[in-house]
Amino acid sequence: MIELIEKIEGEAKLNFSFAGEEIDFVDIEFMTARNIEKILEGKSALDALVINPRVCGICGHAHLIATVKALEDCYENIEISKKAEIIRELTLTFELIQNHFKWFYLTMRPLFGKKQEVLKATYPTQLMAKAIAVFGGQYPHTSYAIVGGVVCDITEIDIIKIKHYIEETIKFFETNLVQADTKDFLVCDNVDKVLKKNGDLPDILREIKKKKYLDHGKSYDRFIAFGENSYFTKGKSHKTITTHNISIDYVKEQDNLNSLAKNVTYKDKYYEVGPLARAMINKVPLVKDSHRRYGDNIFSRIIARVCEIPQLLNHSKELLEKLDLSEPSYIEPNIDISQINASGESAVEAARGSLIHKVELENGIIKNYEIITPTQWNLGNGTRENLGVSQQAMVGLKDVKTAELVFKTFDVCSVCTTH
Amino acid sequence: MVSDTLYKKLSARVNELSKLPKLDDQKSIPKLIEENGFSRREFMTWAGTMTAMLALPASYTPLIAKAAEVADRLPVIWLHMAECTGCTESLLRSASPSIDSLIFDHISLEYQETIMSAAGWQAEQNLENAIEKYKDRYVLMVEGGIPHGKGSHFLTIGGHGKTGEQSAIDAAEHAAAIFAIGTCSSFGGVQAAAPNPTNATSLSNVTSKPVINVPGCPPSESNIVGTLLHFLLYGSLPALDAYNRPKWAYGLRIHDMCERRGHFDAGEFVEQFGDDGAKNGFCLYKVGCKGPYTFNNCSRQKFNEGTSWPVQAGHGCAGCSEPDFWDTMGVLHEPLADRLFHTTFGGLGSDATADKIGLGLLTVTAVGIAAHAAISAVKKPKE
Numbered sequence: 001m002i003e004l005i006e007k008i009e010g011e012a013k014l015n016f017s018f019a020g021e022e023i024d025f026v027d028i029e030f031m032t033a034r035n036i037e038k039i040l041e042g043k044s045a046l047d048a049l050v051i052n053p054r055v056c057g058i059c060g061h062a063h064l065i066a067t068v069k070a071l072e073d074c075y076e077n078i079e080i081s082k083k084a085e086i087i088r089e090l091t092l093t094f095e096l097i098q099n100h101f102k103w104f105y106l107t108m109r110p111l112f113g114k115k116q117e118v119l120k121a122t123y124p125t126q127l128m129a130k131a132i133a134v135f136g137g138q139y140p141h142t143s144y145a146i147v148g149g150v151v152c153d154i155t156e157i158d159i160i161k162i163k164h165y166i167e168e169t170i171k172f173f174e175t176n177l178v179q180a181d182t183k184d185f186l187v188c189d190n191v192d193k194v195l196k197k198n199g200d201l202p203d204i205l206r207e208i209k210k211k212k213y214l215d216h217g218k219s220y221d222r223f224i225a226f227g228e229n230s231y232f233t234k235g236k237s238h239k240t241i242t243t244h245n246i247s248i249d250y251v252k253e254q255d256n257l258n259s260l261a262k263n264v265t266y267k268d269k270y271y272e273v274g275p276l277a278r279a280m281i282n283k284v285p286l287v288k289d290s291h292r293r294y295g296d297n298i299f300s301r302i303i304a305r306v307c308e309i310p311q312l313l314n315h316s317k318e319l320l321e322k323l324d325l326s327e328p329s330y331i332e333p334n335i336d337i338s339q340i341n342a343s344g345e346s347a348v349e350a351a352r353g354s355l356i357h358k359v360e361l362e363n364g365i366i367k368n369y370e371i372i373t374p375t376q377w378n379l380g381n382g383t384r385e386n387l388g389v390s391q392q393a394m395v396g397l398k399d400v401k402t403a404e405l406v407f408k409t410f411d412v413c414s415v416c417t418t419h
Numbered sequence: 420m421v422s423d424t425l426y427k428k429l430s431a432r433v434n435e436l437s438k439l440p441k442l443d444d445q446k447s448i449p450k451l452i453e454e455n456g457f458s459r460r461e462f463m464t465w466a467g468t469m470t471a472m473l474a475l476p477a478s479y480t481p482l483i484a485k486a487a488e489v490a491d492r493l494p495v496i497w498l499h500m501a502e503c504t505g506c507t508e509s510l511l512r513s514a515s516p517s518i519d520s521l522i523f524d525h526i527s528l529e530y531q532e533t534i535m536s537a538a539g540w541q542a543e544q545n546l547e548n549a550i551e552k553y554k555d556r557y558v559l560m561v562e563g564g565i566p567h568g569k570g571s572h573f574l575t576i577g578g579h580g581k582t583g584e585q586s587a588i589d590a591a592e593h594a595a596a597i598f599a600i601g602t603c604s605s606f607g608g609v610q611a612a613a614p615n616p617t618n619a620t621s622l623s624n625v626t627s628k629p630v631i632n633v634p635g636c637p638p639s640e641s642n643i644v645g646t647l648l649h650f651l652l653y654g655s656l657p658a659l660d661a662y663n664r665p666k667w668a669y670g671l672r673i674h675d676m677c678e679r680r681g682h683f684d685a686g687e688f689v690e691q692f693g694d695d696g697a698k699n700g701f702c703l704y705k706v707g708c709k710g711p712y713t714f715n716n717c718s719r720q721k722f723n724e725g726t727s728w729p730v731q732a733g734h735g736c737a738g739c740s741e742p743d744f745w746d747t748m749g750v751l752h753e754p755l756a757d758r759l760f761h762t763t764f765g766g767l768g769s770d771a772t773a774d775k776i777g778l779g780l781l782t783v784t785a786v787g788i789a790a791h792a793a794i795s796a797v798k799k800p801k802e
Contacts, residue, residue: 031574031580033573034619035610035617036609039610039612039614044749044751046750047751051612054608056504057507057508058503119455121511133727136727136729137729138722139723140637142732143734143751144729144732144734152734329693330693332693
């Protein structure tokens with residue numbers, strides 16, 4: 001049975017195979033491709049800064065930051081001011097936050113039969129987009145981060161604006177998502193306490209329990225995160241064991257026979273990426289509690305994603321405090337990029353998980369470019385013998401509607417996957 | 420007097436629309452706006468902003484408001500082709516929340532992959548039904564380039580395994596108006612950049628129907644919503660430039676309306692990012708701004724509720740609303756020189772579209788660019 005999945009910023013085809021009443025295999029096909037990596041070949045290195053955000057309109061900023069970091073990795077020595085680092089991290093963080101709101105209100109809630117409340121999705125989204133625009137000029141698709149720093153020279157007034165956007169978003173979260181003080185919510189380590197609260201998140205979580213969906217969406221309980229910044233930690237986790245010693249060298253991308261999207265593995269194994277993976281590696285108390293009780297199911301996936309919103313908002317406030325406007329925004333690299341013959345790589349945490357960029361430069365011209373997106377990790381189209389993460393999570397379910405719900409808890413993004 | 424004639428014409432169109440049946444009898448736009456917590460005053464403020472954007476006199480504001488109120492008579496189909504969903508993202512951040520509600524809750528958006536509730540076969544059926552039911556009445560908006568001909572298999576969509584190209588052709592066939600939203604749909608976009616692996620092309624290249632291009636990567640939300648409002652008001656296609664872009668939005672150059680223009684005229688340039696010029700908001704031409712070659716209203720409308728735009732943030736314009744800018748306007752951070760006379764429109768320069776700009780001024784500008792570029796010690800212009 002073939003089911004077409006929409007509302008994933010593009011579409012995918014899920015070909016379900018049943019054994020008796022249960023799904024025993026799902027073939028995941030993406031039928032579009034743009035070949036951005038081919039387009040990058042032969043172009044000037046700096047052109048990647050304007051092309052790559054266009055890989056994805058949903059997480060284009062993550063692609064910009066990954067690009068600039070990969071290009072900077074080609075230098076033996078390059079100096080970036082603390083100020084530029086913080087500004088880049090702030091804009092990336094704002095992008096994550098607004099994505100989580102959109103996913104929750106536009107994708108998740110309607111799947112539980114709730115009304116699609118567009119305004120609830122767009123209001124906090126607009127606030128965060130404006131915060132990005134103050135630094136970057138516009139959102140989506142800014143190219144304000146450049147090799148050596150950022151181009152903006154912001155003032156105290158800009159900081160006041162951004163603080164206001166953050167506070168408004170916190171207010172929105174506290175009024176709508178979980179009706180509680182975010183400070184209390186951040187230290188909460190008990191799922192039961194959240195379930196007793198009012199708000200759109202507890203509402204959905206209670207629904208999962210009521211509908212007996214708690215065993216839905218379990219996969220390998222294997223998580224990975226490569227992007228490291230002042231908030232996220234690099235590492236992998238299997239069940240409850242976490243290690244931080246991982247390397248991009250073991251990441252392998254493979255062509256897929258049935259689909260135009262490529263599969264990605266770490267040491268030949270499929271791993272889940274995204275907010276649940278980050279929370280497991282960062283050991284976020286509330287998410288750990290959910291995982292201890294219910295495992296890597298849809299409940300944990302939803303709570304991890306929504307829980308990340310106040311964490312990141314709070315962290316943004318701390319980052320803003322560290323910003324020293326007297327530092328330079330940009331420090332000219334010691335060598336012109338046209339003289340660079342080197343390879344570079346980067347990893348950042350995008351809303352949906354780890355995003356990896358690899359570049360090879362020859363006299364400043366792109367010889368090779370490789371992009372590995374989060375959805376490739378989660379939506380690997382494995383074989384019956386070796387299922388991908390979301391395939392594993394869908395096997396055993398009894399109907400395609402529930403399978404679609406499970407599939408979408410991974411917050412899949414077609415346009416990224418089919419770059 | 421001219422204005423009076425126009426007012427009568429637009430009023431007649433809005434009255435005509437208001438007599439049409441609503442697509443959904445259960446809803447009324449003013450009532451829903453009120454329910455969503457927006458006062459009449461806020462709605463009128465929004466209408467005033469839109470009036471100014473469409474270059475109409477302020478006295479037209481009530482008429483614009485009325486046009487928006489009858490927007491639920493207009494079925495809209497929005498297709499995604501080879502794209503990044505950036506245009507939808509831009510639209511989702513429409514300036515005022517009342518516009519969001521207008522577009523997404525009240526105008527019957529019959530098909531929009533990213534935000535519609537329907538999925539799977541139901542979604543595909545919705546599209547087919549909408550095309551049939553609103554034959555010759557619906558507005559088609561297309562986001563994304565079209566993988567074309569031998570490359571068309573790179574965008575196979577739907578349970579029937581149709582190519583994107585075929586879906587676009589079919590939907591265009593019976594549309595009352597067709598808008599190519601974004602640079603991809605207008606000109607092929609990023610996927611059409613050399614070597615164009617999927618043979619992506621513009622919407623206008625796959626259909627013989629007239630297509631209005633609303634380029635930009637992404638276009639601002641106001642240009643997207645304004646395009647729809649313009650059609651609602653006039654019921655006809657807007658005045659266009661040589662690239663089929665509405666003149667009300669793309670009639671003037673970024674450069675001519677730029678907040679840093681005074682510095683250009685005074686010869687004050689950012690020579691290097693992070694220098695004193697950058698701190699003082701000098702002209703970004705020497706660090707690669709393509710504003711002198713780009714037609715759009717970014718500097719007036721800005722992005723994200725008028726928060727900012729790239730030049731304000733210190734980054735030059737990338738020229739994203741111009742055809743093939745990926746291939747012709749690189750390198751990003753290097754200035755182009757002499758381009759006005761050698762490229763678009765058979766050597767006339769892209770300024771040929773801005774027929775209202777005085778030739779004298781243009782010449783001065785062009786000479787200015789060449790002169791400043793030539794004396795630049797830091798960045799050599801790309802010939």
